[in-house]
Ligand SMILES: Nc1ncnc2c1ncn2[C@@H]1O[C@H](COP(=O)(O)OP(=O)(O)OP(=O)(O)O)[C@@H](O)[C@H]1O
């Protein structure tokens with residue numbers, strides 16, 4: 001089981017859209033996916049046609065008053081499950097801050113999921129603000145998947161995220177966190193700007209950037225209001241094809257680690273023997 005935080009402190013870049021539709025595409029390919037809605041806005045929750053109802057979210061589990069397995073709900077798609085969000089989650093920011101180990105509350109909460117390995121991937125749909133909830137997601141995740149909108153300042157946003165990962169490493173909260181991938185979203189083929197931004201981000205971040213680029217699509221913005229992923233709402237359109245292609249790439253990356261272990265990670269004893 002891999003825990004992937006879908007995160008970018010910038011709002012409206014496609015985090016929730018990517019969590020829902022990449023999750024749906026991976027489930028369509030037979031992978032078992034859990035989406036955790038960690039945003040009190042509850043956009044991922046309503047994207048599945050679910051209401052943000054009290055005592056369904058991760059709020060109580062985060063405070064140690066319930067276990068996560070009681071909060072996992074099926075979606076209409078087989079193999080795709082969700083832990084919904086509700087407004088209580090907004091209050092969790094304050095209450096968690098008062099707790100001991102306040103940065104590792106989510107990591108603790110997710111532990112029961114490791115016991116039976118029910119899921120292949122857990123996606124955490126993060127809120128945009130850099131608060132306690134997002135910090136908890138960074139401390140709990142194996143990797144970040146960062147959607148970036150194809151617009152000016154994309155690189156500046158990414159630089160901030162790289163710094164954030166360094167801070168998480170330095171603080172000791174989570175040494176294994178890495179930038180697993182960057183997804184360029186809302187690509188508009190009619191403008192040169194989109195092309196330029198993608199080229200620039202690729203130049204700096206190389207293979208971390210997914211080859212698949214998500215096009216700007218009205219269908220993608222309509223689908224949530226019908227409680228459907230793009231795979232149900234417009235299954236043959238460009239946006240659905242793009243999320244399927246992203247899912248294939250995601251699986252390829254996770255089947256064979258692209259980067260060999262760095263030299264510094266070689267056990268000291270191996271170095272001695274040579
Ligand atoms: N590729 C796309 N084409 C067109 N509209 C899109 C696309 N991706 C996302 N949107 C729309 O843009 C808006 C923001 O997307 P989304 O909610 O996924 O971003 P977010 O990063 O999760 O936002 P927040 O930071 O508020 O959580 C939504 O209305 C969504 O439907």
Ligand SMILES: [Mg+2]
Nearest residue numbers: 015016039043
């Ligand atoms: Mg969102």
